[in-house]
Structure formats: C-alpha cells, structure tokens
Amino acid sequence: MHVRKRTTCRVCGSASLKPVISLGPQYLQGSFVKPGKEMPSQRKINCSLVRCNPQEDENGCGLLQMEHSVPPKFYMLLTGTGAVPMPP
C-alpha cells in the first residue's frame, strides 16, 4: 500500500497546510476480514489533520483534511459520510 503525504490542499491546491492534530500511527479503520479474501493491511499509517491555511495564502480555502492519502483500492471516500470500505 502506497500512502502519499499531501503537500497541497485537495480542493484549492494551496501549498499552505497548517498542522492541526496528530494521533500518531494508527491502523487503517474499516478494513474487515472477509472469508476467502486476502487479509486487510496490518500496516499503521500516520493519522494527522492539516488545515488549508487562508491566513498564509489568501487563496486558501480553509479545508480540514487528512495529511496522508490512502489509495482508493483500500478506501472509497464519500463526502460527508467519512471513509467506507470499497465494495468487493
């Protein structure tokens, strides 16, 4: 699993991302064991939030977002509902 650290905002592309909170390495949530299927990843991923900072970049949008991206193969993101596992 290739986890990518964001250096720009997902919405506006601003490079001004301000750290908000870090919970340290955490297991990927919502990855369930399914009979006959491959085990979900046991890898821990840095769980931290950053905010697109309009105080440093006047075009910044203020979006609060995860600092790291997990490939869509492992998660499907739905706006307003959090992350849910991809259907088989």
Ligand SMILES: [Zn+2]
């Ligand atoms: Zn932004």
